[in-house]
Amino acid sequence: MLAQCGGYVPLGYRGAGCMTVSAGATDLPPSIGRARFCTDIGEALAGVRDAMSVMIGGFGAVGQPDALIEGLIDTGVTDLTIIANNAGAGRIGLARLLELGRVRRVICSYPRSPGSVVFEELYEAGNIELEIVPQGTLSERMRAAGAGIPAFFTPTAAGTSIAEGKEVRRFNGRECILETALHADLALIEAWHADAAGNLTYRASGRNFNPVMATAAELVVAQVHHVERNGFLNPEAVVTPGLFVDRIIEIGA
Amino acid sequence: MLAQCGGYVPLGYRGAGCMTVSAGATDLPPSIGRARFCTDIGEALAGVRDAMSVMIGGFGAVGQPDALIEGLIDTGVTDLTIIANNAGAGRIGLARLLELGRVRRVICSYPRSPGSVVFEELYEAGNIELEIVPQGTLSERMRAAGAGIPAFFTPTAAGTSIAEGKEVRRFNGRECILETALHADLALIEAWHADAAGNLTYRASGRNFNPVMATAAELVVAQVHHVERNGFLNPEAVVTPGLFVDRIIEIGA
């Protein structure tokens, strides 16, 4: 029903001089920005290490980079800190990563939801650390990390158990607590379209945490449904500019 | 050269039930959100008062709501605090508002630029107060106001004359200062398209301060170049959702 996001501009020139960007109907375009196009998941995840902090996009299953999570499992890395809204469901994807014992610590807003059996077992057995962060504080801490804000005050969670140990200050009569930026070593995100400049758009509510995570991690890897081969995304409709993206792997719709 | 921003969806239904939105080729659509469509500038600026703080969008002349500034002059209000990137040029628009003695205080990043004669005369004669804010701190303080963040730390301006009187704290070895949210009573902004839900898009570098000012003021008035009469903006390409906008006046391209 809805028109697809953005329009496209014809392939053409870029840079202060000129370089023609051309690609066949199936070839990936040459990268003309920071982002590199990868041909397999292994290449997209090259260099991941034990003990990394990893942001994983998505809200529930929507906008979640499933292929990259599977790829992360396959690398065998362990002792991870996972930063995501949820802590997985069933015994696949993120839940499987947890079940395999690869995760030391989870930072999330909503670990307990229908099907989060793996997380609950680990938590109740004392085999996983949990930092609960209100959903808005979670996204704001990521946004702060991406925007160079080391810390900010917020009324969210003031006076609650989540405020324990945090600095308290009143602004305009309202009690606030100090929260700090939340960075990660790696962000795994899912987007809808990518162009040769690494610009990304998202689809509907698949947007969620993905754009803000792309700003907050040292290495940003995006699985995308379509790489645009015949033009660029409309500059008015780009959600994540290419400068945030290190690697792109096309998954298909 | 570039495709125009966003696509459109056909006019249709809205709300949990259904209400047909229809308008003739020239009539304004009925408002279906917070925003009200105004038929003249006076209506758009009804209720402005002396001593208001007023954000004015634009970077130089681009994205500056000229018609609303003229309208503000015509209301006769005075003792204003103006929050904008620049302090006007020549003897028209914002500069004229200053020259008429209506402005008590300017909060901006770059008051002195080619043509800023009125501001400079007033400043050197001691007839206007000035708060200089680094451009990024200015936009971040507005963003904080819109996002419910009363204060944040930033390394920008630490150790400079702008840091005088501000709380200093080190984060990760880096000196930062505490900056507070910057609200306004009124924001005058310019946008490109509006739809019946009050959603806005901008044109090219006319975007600048407009979207963030729309989040930071009690009353937000937008002059727009086109009100979309035959559909809605593409939900993927909306820059300012209608819930931020109180009044819209169509100016024409």
Added chain:
Amino acid sequence: MATTGSGAAAPASHATSIGWTRADMARRVARDIGRGWTVNLGIGIPTLVADHLPAERCVTLHSENGILGVGPKPESDPDPWIINAGKEVVTVVPGASYIHHADSFAIIRGGHIDLSVMGAFEVASNGDLANWATDLNRAPAVGGAMDLAVGARKLWVMMEHVTRAGEPRLVAACRYPLTASAVVTRVYTDLATLDVTPDGFVALEMAPGLSLEALQSRTGTPVRSPSE
């Protein structure tokens, strides 16, 4: 919508024969929502409110996972990319927009949501809200409840008046961990609609056949009538 702990949902059956149904409660809340408001409806009973909002009220429903302008569940051709905060597939209405999480919560926390309607375990007479955890030793799940509780301009709670065990949920002080302090402005239960005032709960309306004394006996803190 408020992603509160599952315990915040009301029991499926009513403990008393006197009282409004969930649909009654939803209808009652819908009646109080103003024209053009932006509203976030929490998981559980609050979601039902959407069914009772007339189109001409022009209410925009916000879902904190990034939709402004949530529409009804699809009658056909569901698009799995469009889900609400309860992870149900929904639609969007014309005039909707998609936003990312940081923007969505900036909207919530910046005071741009006119109304948040949530479920709760307990509400105290000063407006304290407890709706995210009953036992912090079990893995808690807060979601967006704390953000909505402090950020929404008005916070209304919809819940059963008492627990399954018959214990009052309207109390002098919350026993469960707080979601936020002094934030609830109105409570809609199956037995009454109550304002939170500087003098505690005031019953604006009671279910047919219920006396103030009977209401008081089911409430853990004094309830006054508006005339008092």
Added chain:
Amino acid sequence: MATTGSGAAAPASHATSIGWTRADMARRVARDIGRGWTVNLGIGIPTLVADHLPAERCVTLHSENGILGVGPKPESDPDPWIINAGKEVVTVVPGASYIHHADSFAIIRGGHIDLSVMGAFEVASNGDLANWATDLNRAPAVGGAMDLAVGARKLWVMMEHVTRAGEPRLVAACRYPLTASAVVTRVYTDLATLDVTPDGFVALEMAPGLSLEALQSRTGTPVRSPSE
């Protein structure tokens, strides 16, 4: 681009016959810019760098008023809606995007700009930068200089080596108000290219015909050669 005070621009003519031209300086800076970098070029001499960036270097030019992917000035059909931070009409390249000010400065302040090239009044041997005001009693204008100075991953300065009056701009400590402390990593002047090191300025390269002694005589703080 850094909206620094107009005084940061170099004088139109050179005080000495020895030395590089502005185009030489711009070419020299362009040579050091890496593939795929995102770069912000300040008003004045730094803008000239764009003319010397080969396309295959895939450099993205950022303008803080909301353009990622600034292109050259239009040869025809200028679009007045596309301006850079110097308020000149420019173009955008395919692959560009438009962003609002809060996002644009989040990019700057969040460390996502690989390089900022600015003009300056003075640079101190510890990397202190003074480029926004000469006299705080006159209305100052800081623009985005302080944000770029602390936010860009690398900060290079392009300026004339001495003032019109022949005074050194490379100094032991800035006399003018600071823009930021210990941020400049390299300086390109008409006389030399110098790194800012823990031991002060090191001249990587000097203009043809210039001796280290002659360079030192025009510099307000010790300059070493790389071999020292």
